Amino acid sequence: MDKQKQDELKKEAATKAAMMVERDSVLGVGTGSTVAFFIDALGKRKEEENFSLKHIVTTSNRSKKQLESLGFKVDELSDIDQADLTVDGADRVDNELNGIKGGGGALTLEKNVAINSKKIIWIVDESKLVDRLGDFPLPVEVLPISCEQNFRRFQEEGLKPQWRLDENGNRYVTHYGNYIIDLAIDPIPVPHALADYLDHTVGVVEHGLFLDMCDEVIIAHSNGEIEEKKR
Numbered sequence: 001m002d003k004q005k006q007d008e009l010k011k012e013a014a015t016k017a018a019m020m021v022e023r024d025s026v027l028g029v030g031t032g033s034t035v036a037f038f039i040d041a042l043g044k045r046k047e048e049e050n051f052s053l054k055h056i057v058t059t060s061n062r063s064k065k066q067l068e069s070l071g072f073k074v075d076e077l078s079d080i081d082q083a084d085l086t087v088d089g090a091d092r093v094d095n096e097l098n099g100i101k102g103g104g105g106a107l108t109l110e111k112n113v114a115i116n117s118k119k120i121i122w123i124v125d126e127s128k129l130v131d132r133l134g135d136f137p138l139p140v141e142v143l144p145i146s147c148e149q150n151f152r153r154f155q156e157e158g159l160k161p162q163w164r165l166d167e168n169g170n171r172y173v174t175h176y177g178n179y180i181i182d183l184a185i186d187p188i189p190v191p192h193a194l195a196d197y198l199d200h201t202v203g204v205v206e207h208g209l210f211l212d213m214c215d216e217v218i219i220a221h222s223n224g225e226i227e228e229k230k231r
């Protein structure tokens with residue numbers, strides 16, 4: 001699929017999700033190119049329907065800036081108890097609505113907002129769908145203090161680690177000053193077992209396996225269908 005077509009599909013899924021946001025609710029907003037279309041669509045609703053929200057929390061400075069440029073006030077996660085709904089993108093989604101996220105490096109804040117949301121909707125184009133998770137490097141955010149040890153252990157475990165680099169070839173630094181190690185495992189044999197291993201690895205801040213969290217995925221297909229897949 002070419003980029004232009006993929007962007008059209010992302011926009012369709014994003015626009016559909018924007019119409020599902022309830023007025024005066026507490027909204028969590030994710031990160032990424034699909035979410036950027038979602039924020040645009042929210043801005044349109046604000047302009048055309050005088051649409052307002054009680055609180056908005058978001059998962060990156062990129063999304064925050066875009067929301068603020070459209071006149072939305074953005075709160076911190078600590079200012080709210082729970083979001084009524086969080087809308088986010090995903091890098092890969094399987095048939096059970098489990099996913100890989102963090103391609104844009106925002107996984108830690110994304111998981112924290114997700115876990116504090118009553119409902120989670122992901123917006124994707126059909127290219128993100130997979131039968132088994134994999135086909136996309138799994139991001140693992142690690143503390144700089146023990147990142148070399150983490151990297152070597154991942155190598156020994158056969159998890160095929162690679163440092164994520166920025167555009168200058170330096171190690172990519174996250175919002176929280178950490179590094180990202182991408183694990184090139186494809187497919188991931190047992191995602192829950194890997195998530196459990198990473199959850200219990202000292203030095204790992206967060207990882208991009210988002211399992212049993214998402215309630216609904218809005219999928220834009222290239223045949224024009226907008227599918228709503230629910231857990």
Ligand SMILES: O=C[C@H](O)[C@H](O)[C@H](O)COP(=O)(O)O
Pocket residue numbers: 030031032033034035088089090091100101102103104105106107110
């Ligand atoms: O860290 C980034 C997020 O997990 C994104 O939601 C994910 O990478 C999907 O991004 P995009 O919509 O640009 O494909």
